[in-house]
Amino acid sequence: MQLKRKPVGATLAAATCSLLGSLPAAPAAAQEAKDWNVDTSLLYYGEDNGRVEDVSLLASIRRAFDEDRTLAATLTIDSLTGATPNGAVPANVPQTFTGPSGGGSYTVAPGEQPLDTTFLDTRVALSASWQQALGNSTRWSVGFSGSDEYDYLHLGLDARLERDFNLRNTTAFIGVAYGQDEIKPVGGIPVGLAPMGGEVEDDGEDDDDGDDDGSERGRDADGSKDVADLLVGVTQILSRRSLLEVAYSYGQADGYLTDPYKILSVVDPVTGVPVAGSEDEVPYLYLYENRPDSRTKQSLFAEWRYAFDRDSFALNVRFMDDDWGVQSQTAEARYRWNINDRSYLEPHLRWYTQSAADFYRTVLFAEDAVPGFATADYRLADLDAYTIGAKYGLRTDRGEFSLRLEYYQQSPTESPGSAAGDLAGFDLTPDMKAVIVQFGYKFDF
Amino acid sequence: MTSCDCSTPPATPRRRVRAAAALASLAAAAAVFTAGCAGVEPWERDLHARADMAADVHDAAIDDHIYFSKEASSGGRSFAGGGCGCN
Numbered sequence: 001m002q003l004k005r006k007p008v009g010a011t012l013a014a015a016t017c018s019l020l021g022s023l024p025a026a027p028a029a030a031q032e033a034k035d036w037n038v039d040t041s042l043l044y045y046g047e048d049n050g051r052v053e054d055v056s057l058l059a060s061i062r063r064a065f066d067e068d069r070t071l072a073a074t075l076t077i078d079s080l081t082g083a084t085p086n087g088a089v090p091a092n093v094p095q096t097f098t099g100p101s102g103g104g105s106y107t108v109a110p111g112e113q114p115l116d117t118t119f120l121d122t123r124v125a126l127s128a129s130w131q132q133a134l135g136n137s138t139r140w141s142v143g144f145s146g147s148d149e150y151d152y153l154h155l156g157l158d159a160r161l162e163r164d165f166n167l168r169n170t171t172a173f174i175g176v177a178y179g180q181d182e183i184k185p186v187g188g189i190p191v192g193l194a195p196m197g198g199e200v201e202d203d204g205e206d207d208d209d210g211d212d213d214g215s216e217r218g219r220d221a222d223g224s225k226d227v228a229d230l231l232v233g234v235t236q237i238l239s240r241r242s243l244l245e246v247a248y249s250y251g252q253a254d255g256y257l258t259d260p261y262k263i264l265s266v267v268d269p270v271t272g273v274p275v276a277g278s279e280d281e282v283p284y285l286y287l288y289e290n291r292p293d294s295r296t297k298q299s300l301f302a303e304w305r306y307a308f309d310r311d312s313f314a315l316n317v318r319f320m321d322d323d324w325g326v327q328s329q330t331a332e333a334r335y336r337w338n339i340n341d342r343s344y345l346e347p348h349l350r351w352y353t354q355s356a357a358d359f360y361r362t363v364l365f366a367e368d369a370v371p372g373f374a375t376a377d378y379r380l381a382d383l384d385a386y387t388i389g390a391k392y393g394l395r396t397d398r399g400e401f402s403l404r405l406e407y408y409q410q411s412p413t414e415s416p417g418s419a420a421g422d423l424a425g426f427d428l429t430p431d432m433k434a435v436i437v438q439f440g441y442k443f444d445f
Numbered sequence: 446m447t448s449c450d451c452s453t454p455p456a457t458p459r460r461r462v463r464a465a466a467a468l469a470s471l472a473a474a475a476a477v478f479t480a481g482c483a484g485v486e487p488w489e490r491d492l493h494a495r496a497d498m499a500a501d502v503h504d505a506a507i508d509d510h511i512y513f514s515k516e517a518s519s520g521g522r523s524f525a526g527g528g529c530g531c532n
Contacts, residue, residue: 039503045511060503074506158524169484177524229524240489243498249520301521303500307492314500318521328518336497344497354517380517391504404504410515432515438507 037062039442047434051115052082068133076147078123083115087262087376088286089363089418090114090426091274095284097263098197099187113430116261123149129158137164145179153182156227168237173247175231181224185260188219192290193370195277196263223256233301242306251297258291264376269365272421287364289375297322312336325358326380342395348406350387356380362418362428378429382413389436399443406436 043056060074086097088108096107099118108114129143138161145156156179164171183189190196233247263286266275274284303316318330332350339345357380359373389406412429419428485493492498505522513519514531 041503041507043507056507058503058507074503076510167484167487175524229520231520231524237485237490237493240485241492243493245522247522249524251520251524297518297520299518299521303522305498307495307498312495312497316522318518320518320521322517324517326517328516330518330521338497352512352516352518357517379515383516385516408511408515436511438504440503442503 034444035064036445037064037442038444040440042439044437045434047082047432049113049115049430050083051432052080052084055079070131071128072131073126073128076123076125078121078125080119080121080123082119083117084119085378086114086116087289088114088265089267089376089423089428091265091267091284092422093274095274097286111426113427119261121149123147123152125154137168138162151184151186153184155180158229160231170237171235173231173233173235175229177227177229177231179227181227181255182222183224183256183260184222187260188221189223189256189260190219190288192258193287193374196286196288197277223258223260225253225255225257227251227253241308242304244305245301245303247301249297249299249301253295253297255293257293257295258289259375259377260288262289262375262377263287264289264361264364264374266364266366267420267423269367269420272419272423275366285366287370287374289377290373291359291375292324292373295322295324310338312338320354324380325356326354328352328354344393346391346393348387348389348391350385352383352385354383356382356413356415360415362414363420363423365420378410378412378432381415381429383410384413385410387436391438393440399441402438402440402442404436404438404440406438408434408436 037060039058039060039062041056041058043054043058045052045054045056047053056076056078058074058076060072062070062072064070088095088097090108090111090113092110094107094110095114096105097114097116098105106117125145125147127143127145129141131139131141133139140162141160143158143160145154145158147154156177158175158177160173160175162171162173229249229251231247231249233245235243235245237243266285266287267273268275277283277285297320299318299320301316301318303314305314306312313336314334316330316332318328320326320328320330330350330352332348334346334348337345337347357375359371359375360377360380360382361371361374362376362381364370364374385408387406387408389404391402391404393400393402410432412431414428500522509519509523
């Protein structure tokens with residue numbers, strides 16, 4: 001999430017130069033003509049009601065040096081705009097929220113879902129990997145990933161080993177990844193479950209570097225987290241037409257896992273009206289969210305693919321469970337209709353459901369004790385979602401062009417007992433609808 | 446209230462049971478695949494060699510990023526990772 005816009009044009013230009021600069025200056029020799037694979041996409045993701053919009057440019061390039069060695073790299077540039085729910089619930093009165101830096105504010109009309117309209121972001125991500133054979137049946141790879149936003153930096157390393165057995169009908173793999181993320185929110189790291197605007201008053205002066213890192217208000221300037229993942233699995237050819245992949249993953253995240261920009265409303269348990277705040281600028285009481293500083297996830301994934309004479313079908317499922325109380329199930333199906341040698345149509349369906357985190361609260365009540373952890377982030381609520389869409393591809397002598405259109409809808413559910421008094425008249429967790437449009441172009445040379 | 450049976454081992458945490466169940470499922474599945482499949486000879490892999498039988502990693506990466514940003518789950522096919530302060 002970000003609050004200042006970076007010059008997108010300059011970023012795009014730099015990215016394009018860097019990509020082109022990595023291409024060979026002269027056409028490769030005939031026998032190397034297909035050693036390079038380039039896959040590019042321009043993606044639009046847009047939510048309804050003026051919420052998040054993302055325009056994203058992705059470019060993947062892959063170079064096979066021989067049958068045994070491959071270098072791959074992907075560059076992604078995201079430009080995000082729009083508004084995102086800040087966690088507070090609607091009220092029968094106008095609600096004013098302070099910006100994260102203590103200065104600036106935005107007001108939400110009665111009955112409207114409070115959306116934080118102050119974020120803008122540009123994200124640049126780069127990943128690269130090297131894969132190499134180790135004998136006839138074993139391959140290893142190492143990779144690097146990094147991404148940079150105005151207030152967020154990610155750096156990661158990963159490694160993977162895979163080995164074929166059983167006349168290459170079976171491939172077993174194991175991978176590990178480690179990432180370190182640093183978050184430096186505008187206005188610093190708020191104290192979890194402290195009142196918004198209720199901390200030490202900002203004197204209005206920025207520190208020496210001109211940014212508001214919260215130090216003026218006694219906040220830490222940044223937080224960090226470490227994420228470690230283990231992935232083990234097997235791919236098995238079941239018959240001439242089908243194969244099955246099964247993977248188990250275990251992930252451990254430690255550090256600052258809270259969203260520094262999210263808050264919770266505190267309301268009267270009978271009337272549902274927001275409780276008065278102590279500050280003139282913040283007439284109602286809102287608390288910053290607070291999440292545990294560790295999270296363990298595990299998931300089991302399986303995909304089955306089947307080839308018809310002309311078409312193919314893929315079905316995958318995933319079961320995820322974490323120690324925050326979230327359990328999720330995902331099912332996804334794709335049918336690839338190979339219309340002819342040059343074109344295909346691929347309908348896609350995805351279904352997803354998750355249970356709420358133990359500490360998810362749509363709203364807090366004034367008479368209750370403040371819990372140790374609480375979030376009103378709908379992404380940790382009881383949630384159902386589905387995606388329906390299709391991709392069309394056309395192969396030409398110049399490469400393959402594709403267009404993907406998808407519709408995504410989420411339906412969160414409020415925590416039990418949230419609709420007290422006036423709140424019963426509002427949709428506390430409205431559905432979110434989004435469209436995804438992706439133009440693709442890929443070619444080999 | 447009756448006194449506890451101290452010879453009973455302490456209850457295994459729910460998470461460890463789930464982890465053990467998941468690993469057992471994986472091992473069982475692997476055993477079934479390898480034992481139950483007679484094996485497809487290399488010259489019978491023409492359909493598996495078709496491009497549409499391979500996962501589209503480019504689109505998968507795009508989808509992973511979207512759903513990672515909007516849902517509480519991530520990974521499965523690949524690393525769950527982190528990497529954005531997503532809205």
